[in-house]
Amino acid sequence: MAEFTMELNDEQKEVRDWLHGFAADVIRPAAAEWDEREETPWPVIQEAAKVGIYSLDFYAQQYFDPTGLGIPMAMEELFWGDAGIALSIVGTGLAAVGVLANGTEEQIGTWIPQMYGDASDVKVAAFCSSEPDAGSDVASMRTRAVYDEAKDEWVLNGTKTWATNGGIANVHVVVAVVDAELGSKGHASFIIPPNTPGLSQGQKFKKHGIRASHTAEVILDNVRVPGSCLLGGKEKLDARLARAREKAKKGGERVKNAAMATFEASRPAVGAMAVGTARAAYEVALDYARTREQFGRPIIDNQGVAFQLADMRTSIDAARLLVWRASWMAINGKPFTAAEGSMSKLFASETAKKVTAQAVQILGGNGYTREYPVERMHRDSAIYTIFEGTSEIQRLVIARTLAGMPIR
Numbered sequence: 001m002a003e004f005t006m007e008l009n010d011e012q013k014e015v016r017d018w019l020h021g022f023a024a025d026v027i028r029p030a031a032a033e034w035d036e037r038e039e040t041p042w043p044v045i046q047e048a049a050k051v052g053i054y055s056l057d058f059y060a061q062q063y064f065d066p067t068g069l070g071i072p073m074a075m076e077e078l079f080w081g082d083a084g085i086a087l088s089i090v091g092t093g094l095a096a097v098g099v100l101a102n103g104t105e106e107q108i109g110t111w112i113p114q115m116y117g118d119a120s121d122v123k124v125a126a127f128c129s130s131e132p133d134a135g136s137d138v139a140s141m142r143t144r145a146v147y148d149e150a151k152d153e154w155v156l157n158g159t160k161t162w163a164t165n166g167g168i169a170n171v172h173v174v175v176a177v178v179d180a181e182l183g184s185k186g187h188a189s190f191i192i193p194p195n196t197p198g199l200s201q202g203q204k205f206k207k208h209g210i211r212a213s214h215t216a217e218v219i220l221d222n223v224r225v226p227g228s229c230l231l232g233g234k235e236k237l238d239a240r241l242a243r244a245r246e247k248a249k250k251g252g253e254r255v256k257n258a259a260m261a262t263f264e265a266s267r268p269a270v271g272a273m274a275v276g277t278a279r280a281a282y283e284v285a286l287d288y289a290r291t292r293e294q295f296g297r298p299i300i301d302n303q304g305v306a307f308q309l310a311d312m313r314t315s316i317d318a319a320r321l322l323v324w325r326a327s328w329m330a331i332n333g334k335p336f337t338a339a340e341g342s343m344s345k346l347f348a349s350e351t352a353k354k355v356t357a358q359a360v361q362i363l364g365g366n367g368y369t370r371e372y373p374v375e376r377m378h379r380d381s382a383i384y385t386i387f388e389g390t391s392e393i394q395r396l397v398i399a400r401t402l403a404g405m406p407i408r
């Protein structure tokens with residue numbers, strides 16, 4: 001087990017500086033344009049693929065970094081550049097992790113390369129879990145997957161919503177109900193290969209922030225996929241369902257939604273994205289406060305402004321520490337006895353919202369315009385308290401964990 005450290009090693013520093021350079025030179029200058037266009041920034045993704053940032057290799061290297069700091073460091077730098085573009089770059093990684101975590105070696109080898117494509121023909125992937133009536137309450141999911149034994153095929157029907165890259169993805173990973181009696185324990189994940197008939201994009205959402213990232217409904221109408229598209233395989237699923245049924249029988253009640261607890265390990269990554277946006281806004285505000293003069297002196301000479309900056313920096317550093325702690329715990333298999341993953345996401349996302357609002361205030365009228373990036377950063381930051389579990393759900397998970405209650 002790697003010791004917890006707050007110091008990046010030389011190799012990590014090199015990667016961080018390389019990512020920072022890409023974020024500063026390629027992502028940030030493109031941010032305003034793609035925010036206005038509200039379209040997937042394909043040329044930027046392609047650029048990221050060319051230099052190796054948009055690739056499974058890069059993602060896996062950071063993901064398996066034994067210190068746990070690889071992913072949070074990478075997320076912070078890319079999202080420092082711009083949240084919408086960065087989500088377009090890392091969105092595929094979220095789907096790929098679903099396959100890495102649950103897929104067989106053959107599934108990993110077959111599907112992940114098709115999620116990314118290559119630098120001359122980049123592709124993206126989507127992870128589709130949320131539904132119109134199943135957001136925070138994952139257990140009320142309705143999309144069904146039914147096994148057609150004669151053909152060794154699964155047939156999926158339902159509507160997914162809010163899917164990042166939904167409909168434009170080459171590969172979709174879809175979570176569906178295979179046993180409705182078991183709540184979230186009766187869910188399974190499926191690969192929907194490219195150009196599968198029956199999968200279509202529904203509404204594409206016009207959003208408040210992260211507008212360069214494509215978010216849409218995904219309609220599944222009698223989508224047939226081979227048995228080999230069930231992540232982990234049928235044998236493993238049958239064994240898992242049998243265990244869940246046995247537990248449900250013993251417990252004498254329907255198994256409740258335990259999915260919320262399983263996100264502990266992935267939530268710090270979202271916290272790191274929030275730290276990136278918060279740090280970006282703080283830096284703009286600090287620079288502005290030092291140079292903008294009113295009443296014959298820089299506005300930072302007013303305690304009312306300087307104290308805001310002091311609070312902003314303190315919360316950003318505190319958020320990063322929580323994120324790094326939880327990331328280190330996740331990679332080292334430490335039990336999240338106080339829901340430390342949720343804590344990090346809760347604090348970092350609330351910090352990003354607060355800090356970006358303070359940055360707008362410090363820039364005055366300029367902060368309220370699209371001439372300066374803090375306006376966009378403030379809009380972008382609102383997503384962090386919503387996706388991957390809202391702030392209320394994080395508090396619920398933390399509170400129930402502390403109380404020793406089941407998380408449902």
Ligand SMILES: Cc1cc2nc3c(=O)[nH]c(=O)nc-3n(C[C@H](O)[C@H](O)[C@H](O)COP(=O)(O)OP(=O)(O)OC[C@H]3O[C@@H](n4cnc5c(N)ncnc54)[C@H](O)[C@@H]3O)c2cc1C
Nearest residue numbers: 127128129130135136162163164215386387388389390392
């Ligand atoms: C831009 C964007 C991208 C997304 N990307 C993806 C994606 O790629 N894949 C995917 O599957 N999903 C994705 N999501 C979905 C996201 O995870 C959900 O929006 C989120 O889980 C909240 O669900 P909901 O929107 O249905 O809100 P609801 O669950 O309806 O919640 C509404 C409000 O009620 C509160 N609330 C609900 N239950 C409780 C409770 N028990 N106690 C206290 N308060 C409660 C919530 O905190 C919230 O404030 C994305 C969403 C957005 C906006």
